Amino acid sequence: MSITKELTIDEQLEIFKNGSKPVKIVAPCLLGDGITKLSEFKKDEYFEEFKNLLSEQTCIKFVPASGAATRMFSDLIALKNEFKFPTIDAIEASNLENKKELIHFFKNLNLIPFYKKLKKSLNEKFSSTFLDSTTDLSEIINAILNDDKLGLVSKPKALIPFHNYFGMLRTPIYEHIQEAKEYILTNGVISIHFTVSEEHQKQIQKRINRIARFEVFQINSSLSHQSAKTNTIAVDLENNIIEDENGNYITRPGGHGSLIFNLNNLEADVVFIKNIDNVITLPNNRESNKFKQMLAGYFYSIQKQLFDFARRYEANPEDKSLKREVVKFYKDVFYIKVDRENIFELINRPLRVCAMVKNEGQPGGGPYFVESKGEITTQILEASQIDKSNPENIAKLKKSTHFNPVDMICGISDYKGKKFNLLDFVDENTYFVSEKTYNGKPIKALELPGLWNGAMSDWNTVFVEMPSEYFNPVKTVFDLLDKRRIIK
Structure with a gap:
């Protein structure tokens, strides 16, 4: 399946019936073996690099927010x-x-x-x-x-009141803007991009404009929506196509994987990605924002080293000592073995540093070592991508300790400041089937290679452990009663 190719109804049904091609898991990423824990001893260094990042790169926050509240x-x-x-x-x-x-x-x-x-x-x-x-x-x-x-x-989830404090209802949009102020405010301006459904675009822009009127900083906001060309049909649990009351096929957006196009269109060097429903009240977000600053500093220290490698390679492609340094760097930072002649192709690609949270029952994909095209790389996998009929995979799943909260920092420009074409780094064979709801009943939906899954498959990827208290999603209406959300 191609992320840019429209599938026929029969092709989509075939995928629902047979599933997607399972990935080859080598092992789950664990703390110290695939996942890094930021050192408290280096926090001053990370904060300094964070300041350098803001002064030397253009940053934007990217919030997938097209989900309905259904x-x-x-x-x-x-x-x-x-x-x-x-x-x-x-x-x-x-x-x-x-x-x-x-x-x-x-x-x-x-x-x-x-x-x-x-x-x-x-x-x-x-x-x-x-x-x-x-x-x-x-x-x-x-x-x-x-x-x-x-x-x-x-309503879109972005406009549901999540909090009520200091005499005001707070939507996720408001909380994301306030959060962005804490780590990408530059010269009194923040840049933030929301991907939204086309039908709710005017409502959401109106809400952002209202928020902007009362802030002392400038909000450089932009909105986009998923292309309807990536929509897919939905089926029930017996793979029968679901129709509406008029007999028309129900179609759904092709999942967050199609957002790689939206991400590719951003005019920025560094992108902070976080889901719309993962926000908490301002008074409870201070430590989380400090961690994000440290994470950004760690990201920039890695990116600068990769840029240095690229410049040195460009100056002298035959430098054998450079290859030895690259091999050691990838082993120490990325936890992978580099065994290729063309190291420039490896170092000159998008970089992402992804927070990972200890698995305590929360839903979400996880970090794994995966073998593909003769190489072992680190990937974020959804459970639906894993062949559970294989006992070896079940054993590896049970050893998994962390999950993906969708909180990452992405470098989408190269060492010369030129934007990467992100579509060049997609694994187009990693579509998957996910479970959704329609009128309160379970259905199956076909999704394109996920934005942080197959759509970023060929990126340089680093996993960093994040404290679980910094992950605060609202998945159900019951989550609104979490004590951390209630300020009396």
Whole structure:
């Protein structure tokens, strides 16, 4: 499959039925063997390099934000479909796996960020303090979901109120802008790019403009959306094509892999990538921002060394001592063995430094050593890319200790300041099938080589351990009740 080639319906169905070509895993990346832990003894050095990065390179924050909030509210949608008159008693007596979370949610409605709006939409009819175990919850659920009330399920995740503090509702857009100020503010300006769905582009731009009116720094924002040419069909769990009420095929964006085009169009040297839903309140984000500055400094120290190697190679391609230095550098920093004649092709490619978090049950792909084209490289793999019918792969999966939180720093210009063509570094055979939801029911979707998976397959890749407390995604509506999100 090519990331630029449109597949026929039959070709897509064939992939759903047979799956994608599994990758050859050598081993999971572990701390000290594929994953680096930043040294506290070098933090001053990293902070200094971070300052150098800001003064010498143009930086931008890139936030994939095209996701709808449907999945976030899927538990409420499923509850609505399960019961005609849902009550706390009915939930308690049910076999629902998430009944504990559902009961906690309804008993603590007053703590969700949009509680006041919810009450207003119901004409002050409900209050969490007056809910009893027999109260019909339908009206509350409908008010949250339906367009004639709050209509949150049809909004982009970027515009859902995640927090409510200091007298103001805070969306992920607001939090990302405030976060960007802490590590890419240069001469009073931040540059930030959101990838959004075309239908929500005007709403999101309007929200950014409103935020900008009240800030003392300048926000250089830009928006883009995924090309409809990369859309794919969706199927149910039996591989039957899903149709809408008019009999038309349901199509979905081809996953974050198509965003490699958006990334390729950015006018910047260094890109900070982070998902839209991974934000926390400002008062709880200070240490995380310091870590990001250290990570950026570490990134720049590696990039400068690669640039130095490239310049020396250009000056003297026959320098044997240079090759020895490159081999040692890749072993020490990238944890891989270099066994090739053309070292320039290796060092002159995009660089990414990716944070990795200890796996404590959170979803997400993981870091692995992978064999491809006769070489062993480090890659971020999704579970769906791994052949689980192979017992050896299962054993390697069980040894995996970290997952990908999608928090990375990417260098997309070469040692001469010229932009790489990122499409030259894509492995086009790494599409995968993922599970999504449609109307609260599970479906399967076909995704292009993932942005941080196959789309960056041929990048120079470094993994760095990040403390788990710096990973704060909102995946479900229940996550809004995390104590770190509530400031009274």
